[in-house]
Amino acid sequence: MSSGLVAETTADSLVPNGEPILRAARVGRAFRGLQALADYELDLRQGEILGVIGPNGAGKSTLFNVITGFLRPTSGRITFHGREIVGLPPDKIAALGIARTFQNIRLFAGMSVLDNVRAAQGMRGGAGFWETIISAPSFLRKERAMEERAMDHLAALGLADLHGAAATSLPYGFQRKLEIARALATEPTVLLLDEPAAGMNAQETADLTQLIRDLHARFGLTVVVVEHDMSLIMRLCQRIQVLNYGRVIASGTPAEIRADPRVIEAYLGTDETVNDGLQTQDAGRQVPGESL
Amino acid sequence: MNFGQFGQQFVNGLSLGSIYALVAIGLAMIFGILRLINFAHGEVLMLGAFATYFYARSGLPFLVVAVLAVLTTVVIGLVMERVAYRPTRGAPDVALLLTSLGVSIALQNAAVLAFSAQPRKFPTPRLIEQQVDLGAGVQISGTNLVTVGVALALMAGLTLFVTRTQLGVSMRATAENVTAAQLMGINITTVIVAAFVIGSVMAGVAGILWGARVGRIEPLMGFIPVLKAFVATVIGGFGSIPGAVLGAYILGFGEIFLVAWLPDALTSYRDAFVFTALILVLLVRPQGILGSTEPEKI
Numbered sequence: 001m002s003s004g005l006v007a008e009t010t011a012d013s014l015v016p017n018g019e020p021i022l023r024a025a026r027v028g029r030a031f032r033g034l035q036a037l038a039d040y041e042l043d044l045r046q047g048e049i050l051g052v053i054g055p056n057g058a059g060k061s062t063l064f065n066v067i068t069g070f071l072r073p074t075s076g077r078i079t080f081h082g083r084e085i086v087g088l089p090p091d092k093i094a095a096l097g098i099a100r101t102f103q104n105i106r107l108f109a110g111m112s113v114l115d116n117v118r119a120a121q122g123m124r125g126g127a128g129f130w131e132t133i134i135s136a137p138s139f140l141r142k143e144r145a146m147e148e149r150a151m152d153h154l155a156a157l158g159l160a161d162l163h164g165a166a167a168t169s170l171p172y173g174f175q176r177k178l179e180i181a182r183a184l185a186t187e188p189t190v191l192l193l194d195e196p197a198a199g200m201n202a203q204e205t206a207d208l209t210q211l212i213r214d215l216h217a218r219f220g221l222t223v224v225v226v227e228h229d230m231s232l233i234m235r236l237c238q239r240i241q242v243l244n245y246g247r248v249i250a251s252g253t254p255a256e257i258r259a260d261p262r263v264i265e266a267y268l269g270t271d272e273t274v275n276d277g278l279q280t281q282d283a284g285r286q287v288p289g290e291s292l
Numbered sequence: 293m294n295f296g297q298f299g300q301q302f303v304n305g306l307s308l309g310s311i312y313a314l315v316a317i318g319l320a321m322i323f324g325i326l327r328l329i330n331f332a333h334g335e336v337l338m339l340g341a342f343a344t345y346f347y348a349r350s351g352l353p354f355l356v357v358a359v360l361a362v363l364t365t366v367v368i369g370l371v372m373e374r375v376a377y378r379p380t381r382g383a384p385d386v387a388l389l390l391t392s393l394g395v396s397i398a399l400q401n402a403a404v405l406a407f408s409a410q411p412r413k414f415p416t417p418r419l420i421e422q423q424v425d426l427g428a429g430v431q432i433s434g435t436n437l438v439t440v441g442v443a444l445a446l447m448a449g450l451t452l453f454v455t456r457t458q459l460g461v462s463m464r465a466t467a468e469n470v471t472a473a474q475l476m477g478i479n480i481t482t483v484i485v486a487a488f489v490i491g492s493v494m495a496g497v498a499g500i501l502w503g504a505r506v507g508r509i510e511p512l513m514g515f516i517p518v519l520k521a522f523v524a525t526v527i528g529g530f531g532s533i534p535g536a537v538l539g540a541y542i543l544g545f546g547e548i549f550l551v552a553w554l555p556d557a558l559t560s561y562r563d564a565f566v567f568t569a570l571i572l573v574l575l576v577r578p579q580g581i582l583g584s585t586e587p588e589k590i
Contacts, residue, residue, distance in 0.1 A: 068475055094477030108468040111461075119465030120476040121458060139457075146458055186477045 018046030021222060022067070022098070022190055027076030028246075029062050036062040038246045040076065044190065049216060049223040051237030053230075053257075055266060059246040060226040061103060064192050068100050069093040080190075099188035101179040103195045103226075107167040113178060114163040117150040120185035150185060156215065157181040173204055177211075184219065191215075193225040197232050209235050234258070242266065296429025301552045302545075307436035309544020310443030311505065313537045314498040315521035316528075317450065318491025320536035324467035325480075325487050326381070328388040329522070332372060334514025335399035336492050340365040340499030341414065341509040342407060348415040362496035369492030373485060381484075396514075403511035411510040414503035439501045446494060447537065454533075459486055467531065523570045529583025538581060543569075 024042035028035065037059040044050060052060050065071040067078060069090040078086050085093050099120075108116050154160045157177040162170065167178060176196060183191060196212070197205040209232050216223055227233050233240060233254070240257045242250040244266040250257060257263055315337060322330045343361035348354065376395045380388055420434035454460035459482075466473040466483045474480055502517055503509045521536075524543045528535030547566060551559045573580065 070471065070475060090471075090474040091477050091479045094475055099477075100475060102472070106469055106472040108465045108472065110468055111464055115455075115461050115464070118458065118461045119473065119478065143457055182476060 018048060018222075020044060021046050021081055023077075023079045024067070025077045025079075027066060027073045027078060029059075029066050029071060030074045035246050037066065037073070040246075040248060042241075044222060044224065047220070047222055048239060049212075049225065049237050051233040051240040051254075052224060052226045052243060053228070053233055053240060054243035058243040060243055061194060062246070063243070064100055064194055064224075064226065067093075067192065068098060094186050094188075097187070097189040098192065099183035099186040099190070100192040101176070101183050101194055101196060103198065105172075105175050105179055107175060107178060107182070109168050111167055112163065113154065113159060113165050113167050113170065114147075114150055116167050116178060116182050117153050117185045118146065120182040121146055121150060153181045153185045156184065156218065157211070172199055176200075176208075180212075180215070184215070188221070190222045190224070193223065193227075195227055196225065197227055197229045200229075202231070205229055205232055208232065212236060294429065296431070297552070299426065299428070299430035300432055301548050303430075303432045303436050303440070305545035305548035306541070307439040307505070307544070308548055309541035310440050311498050311501050311517065312520050312524050312544050313540035314443055314446065314494040314501070315517050316524040316536035316540045317447070317533055318494045319518070319521050320525045320528075320531055320533050321463075321467075321487045321491055323525070324531040324533070325463070325470070325484055326377065326388070327385055328377060328392060330377075330491075331389075331392045331518060331522075332376075332395035332399060333491065333495055333521070334516075334518030335396055335403070336365050336368055336372075336495040336514070337499035337502065337517055338403060338509070338511060338514035339368055339399070340496035341503040341513065342403065342511075343496075344500050344503060345412055345415060345509060354415075354417040358497075358500055361500060362493055365492045365496030365499070366489055369488040369495075370485065373488040377484075378481075400511055400514070407511060409511060411508040414507055414509050416504040416507070420504065435501075435504045439505065442497060442501065446497060450490065450494075450533075453490075459483075463487060520566065523566060525580075526570060527573050527580055529580025532580070532582045535580055535582030 020043040022042065022044035024040055027037060027040040027042075029037040040059075040063065052063065054060055062071065066073045067085075069085065069088050069092070073086060076086075077084060080093075080096055080098065083096075085096065088096075108119055111119070151160060151163065154163055157180055159174065159177060159181055162174065167175070170178060176198075180191075180193070180196065193212070197208055200208060212223065212225070213236065215221060225233070225236065237254060240250075240252065240254060241248050242257060242260075242263050249266055250260045250263050252260070315333065318333050318336075319330060322328055322333075340361050343364040344357055347357040347360050350357075352360075372395060376391055377388075380391050383391075416435065420438045422434045423431050424434055424437055425431050454464055462473070462478045463483050463486060465476070466478055466480060470480065473483075498517065499514075502513070506513070520543060521540065524539035525531075525536040526539070527542060528537070528539030543566060546569065547562055550565050551562055554562075577583075
C-alpha cells in the first residue's frame with residue numbers, strides 16, 4: 001500500500017469497522033488502595049488507531065503494563081483474539097502479537113542498534129536451542145535470514161545506516177525510533193506506543209505522526225497510542241479514550257473529544273479540583289481543543 | 293630470572309588464568325541474568341573431574357572420556373537450575389546467595405560420602421604430560437599448552453555464539469534488561485537454561501584441566517577455583533563476561549609472577565596477596581575494571 005494514499009485520508013473519515021481483536025472487560029488494577037485502573041473497557045478493532053489520553057497518573061501506563069502481562073490486573077478480563085491473556089507471562093503475550101514501546105526508553109544499552117532489533121526477534125524463526133549448540137547446517141541459513149529481517153525493520157524506521165552504532169549513542173529521537181523498530185521485530189499485530197513523541201519538537205512530532213501512519217499501513221498494524229501531545233493524537237487517531245483517576249471519562253472521535261466538557265474539566269479542573277491542588281502540577285499539559 | 297624462566301612462567305600464568313577464566317565466565321554469565329552468585333559452580337568443576345576419573349577406568353580414549361564428563365556436568369548444571377534455582381527465581385539476592393551456598397555444601401558433602409575425602413590421582417594422559425621445548429631455553433608442559441589452547445578455543449566459540457546467534461543475542465539482551473527482554477518476547481527460562489548449559493560446559497572442561505594441572509582430585513577441590521574466579525569477576529566488573537576473562541588473566545599472571553619473584557618464605561602467602569588485590573580493587577574501583585557505573589534509570 002502506498003504511503004501517499006494513507007496520508008491523504010484524514011483521521012476522522014476512517015471509521016473503525018474491523019473485528020474487535022483486543023477486548024478488556026471491567027479491568028481494574030489497585031496498588032495498595034490506590035485504584036490506578038478501574039472498570040476499564042476496551043474493544044480494539046482490527047486496523048484502528050486508538051488514542052489514550054489523560055493527565056499524568058491517570059492510569060495510561062498501568063493500562064499498557066496490564067495488557068502486556070507485566071502487571072496482573074486485580075480484576076477483570078482481557079482477551080486477545082478471543083483468548084484470555086490475563087496471567088500469561090509477558091513473553092507469551094508478546095509472542096501472541098502484542099508489542100510495546102516504553103515511555104522512558106529501555107533499549108538494551110550495551111548492544112548495537114542491529115542487535116537490539118535481533119534480540120526482539122525472539123527465538124521465532126531462528127535456530128532452536130540444540131540446533132544452535134550443535135551448529136546444525138540449517139542454523140547458519142536461519143541466522144542469516146533473521147539478520148536480513150532485522151535490517152528490514154531498521155530500514156522501515158530509517159535506521160539502516162546506523163545498524164553498527166551503539167544503541168545508547170544515538171540521538172534521543174533515534175532511540176525512540178529504535179524502540180519502535182525493536183517492537184516491530186516481534187512481528188506484532190497490535191502495537192502499543194507509550195508517549196512516542198515525548199521530548200520531541202513540533203517538526204519531529206509531525207514527522208513521527210506520518211511515520212506511524214506509514215507503519216500502520218505497511219505492516220497492517222492495530223495501534224494504541226498514549227500521548228500528551230494533542231497534535232499527534234488528533235491527527236493520528238480515529239478514536240480516543242480519555243482516562244482520569246483510572247477511569248474512562250470520555251470516548252469518541254477526535255471531534256467529539258475536543259468538544260466534550262468532561263475532558264476539558266479533567267484537563268483544566270473545575271474550581272473545586274484546582275483548590276485541591278491535585279490537578280495543578282502538570283505545567284506542560286495541553287487541552288485537547290487547544291492545539292487544533 | 294632469565295628469558296627461559298620468564299617464558300615458562302608466562303605460559304604458566306596464561307594457563308592458570310585460562311582455567312580461572314573458564315570458571316569466571318560461568319559465574320559472570322549466570323550473575324548477569326539471574327543476579328545469582330553461583331558458588332555451587334565449583335562443585336560442577338569438581339564433579340567434572342570425578343566423572344573423568346571414573347569414566348577413564350573404562351579404558352576409552354581420553355578425548356571420549358572428556359566429552360562424556362562434560363556432558364555429565366551439563367546434566368548436573370541443568371538439574372541444579374531446575375531443582376534449586378528455578379523455584380527461588382525472583383527471590384531477594386540474599387536468598388539466592390544462601391541457596392547457592394547450600395547447594396555447594398550439599399554437593400561437597402555428597403561427594404565426600406560417595407567418593408570419600410581421600411585424594412585420587414587424576415588420569416592425565418601421558419601424551420600431554422610431556423615437556424615441550426619451544427627453543428630459546430623455554431620449556432613448557434604439554435598440560436599448560438593444552439589448557440591455553442582449549443580455553444582460547446572455547447572463548448572464541450562463546451564470542452561467536454553471543455554475537456552471531458539469535459539465542460546469544462537474546463542472552464545478552466536479557467542480561468541488559470530482563471523486563472524489556474521479556475516484553476520483547478524473549479523466554480527467560482530458555483535463556484537461563486542456555487546460560488547453565490554453557491557455564492557447565494566451561495566448568496566441566498575447567499575441572500578436567502585443573503585435575504591435569506594439580507594431578508590429584510578430591511571432593512573439596514572446587515572451592516579455591518570458584519573463589520578465585522569470583523575475585524576475577526569482581527576485579528573485571530561483575531556481570532561483564534569480557535571483564536571476568538580480563539580479571540581471570542590478571543589474577544593468573546599475578547599469582548604466578550608473585551610466586552616466582554617473592555622470596556620462598558613468602559610464597560605460601562600467595563592467596564593473601566590475591567585477596568589483598570581484591571580489597572584494593574573494591575576500594576579504588578568498586579565497579580571493577582570493565583564494570584559500568586551507569587545508574588539504573590527509572
